[in-house]
Amino acid sequence: MLKQKDVTGLLDLSAEEIDEILTVGAEMKQLLRKGVKSLPDLKGKAVTTLFYENSTRTRSSFELAAKFMSANVVNIVAASSSVQKGETLVDTGKTLDAMRNDVIVIRHPMGGAPKLLAKTVKAHVINAGDGMNEHPSQALLDMLTMRETFGQIKGLKVAILGDIRHSRVAKSNLFGLRKLGAEVTMYAPKTLMPTGIDKMGAKVCKSREEAVEGADVVMGLRIQLERQHGGLFPSLGEYAKFYGVNEEVMKYAKKTAIVMHPGPVNRGVELTCSLIDGDKSKIEDQVFSGVAVRMALLKLLTMQEAER
Numbered sequence: 001m002l003k004q005k006d007v008t009g010l011l012d013l014s015a016e017e018i019d020e021i022l023t024v025g026a027e028m029k030q031l032l033r034k035g036v037k038s039l040p041d042l043k044g045k046a047v048t049t050l051f052y053e054n055s056t057r058t059r060s061s062f063e064l065a066a067k068f069m070s071a072n073v074v075n076i077v078a079a080s081s082s083v084q085k086g087e088t089l090v091d092t093g094k095t096l097d098a099m100r101n102d103v104i105v106i107r108h109p110m111g112g113a114p115k116l117l118a119k120t121v122k123a124h125v126i127n128a129g130d131g132m133n134e135h136p137s138q139a140l141l142d143m144l145t146m147r148e149t150f151g152q153i154k155g156l157k158v159a160i161l162g163d164i165r166h167s168r169v170a171k172s173n174l175f176g177l178r179k180l181g182a183e184v185t186m187y188a189p190k191t192l193m194p195t196g197i198d199k200m201g202a203k204v205c206k207s208r209e210e211a212v213e214g215a216d217v218v219m220g221l222r223i224q225l226e227r228q229h230g231g232l233f234p235s236l237g238e239y240a241k242f243y244g245v246n247e248e249v250m251k252y253a254k255k256t257a258i259v260m261h262p263g264p265v266n267r268g269v270e271l272t273c274s275l276i277d278g279d280k281s282k283i284e285d286q287v288f289s290g291v292a293v294r295m296a297l298l299k300l301l302t303m304q305e306a307e308r
C-alpha cells in the first residue's frame, strides 16, 4: 500500500514504494498473460482520466487498467470539455470531486498541475505527464520491463539518448532508476540537454558511443517537435545521422542489451526502423507493462480506503 494520497512523481516515492509497485505490476502482468481481464479490486470505484494533451498509450492503458479491475471509468479530453469555456483546473477538480470520483488521472502541459489538483481534491491524483516535469507511470512501466528482462534494476547501466531537455520521461526514469541502484548515462545535442541533470544523478556523456558503452538498456527519447521553438537542431535527417541510435552505436552496448522507447516514435530519427522492429526491441513489452503497472497504481492507491 502506498503512504501518500497521490502519485505525482517518482522524486516523491521511496525505493521501497517503487519496488512494491513493480512487484504488484509483475503480478498483474502474469494475470494478463493468463488472459485474466476481470478483477474485483476497483469494484464500486470511479476513475476519471482528464487529459489536456494528446495521448494514445497512457490514456487508453489507464482506462483499460481501471476497467480490468471493475471500476467505472469516465474520460475527459480538455479540447471537448468546459475547459474550452474558461473553467479553471481547480474548478474542474472540484466538479469531479463533487461527482464522487475516487481517482483522477491527469495529463497537463504545465509542470506542477497534478500537484495543484492533488491539493484541491479528495480523490487520489495520478500524474499522467505534466509538461517537462515528470511522467511517473511511464518510468514505472519502463522499470517493470527492465526488471523482468534482467531480474533486477540494481547494477544495470541505462543509456538515455534523445530530447532530454523536454522529456518528463527522462526525469522520472532518472529518479526511479537511481533510487533502485542503476547507473544512468545521457547523451543529446547540447541544445537538448538540460543544465543541472548531472546534479540529479545522470552521467552526461560527450558522445553516443560513450553513453552506450557497456549499457544493458539503450533508451531513445522522442524529439518533441511540439515543444521546440526552432533552432535547437538543424533537421530531423541530421539529428538521425549525428545523434540517433543505429546498429553501429549498438555495438558499444552489451551483447544482451535491449532497446527501449516510450513512444510515440519518430521512425528513423531517434532509432533506426530495424532497431525498432528488431530482436532487441522491448517497445511492445513496454506497452504491455503499461497496463499492468497502471493496474498496480490504481490498486495500491485505492487500497488505502479499505485499510483505514
Ligand code: CP
Pocket (backbone or CB within 6 Å): 054, 055, 056, 057, 058, 059, 129, 138, 262, 263, 264
Ligand atoms: N509514452 C506516452 O506517454 O505515450 P502517449 O503520449 O501516447 O500517452
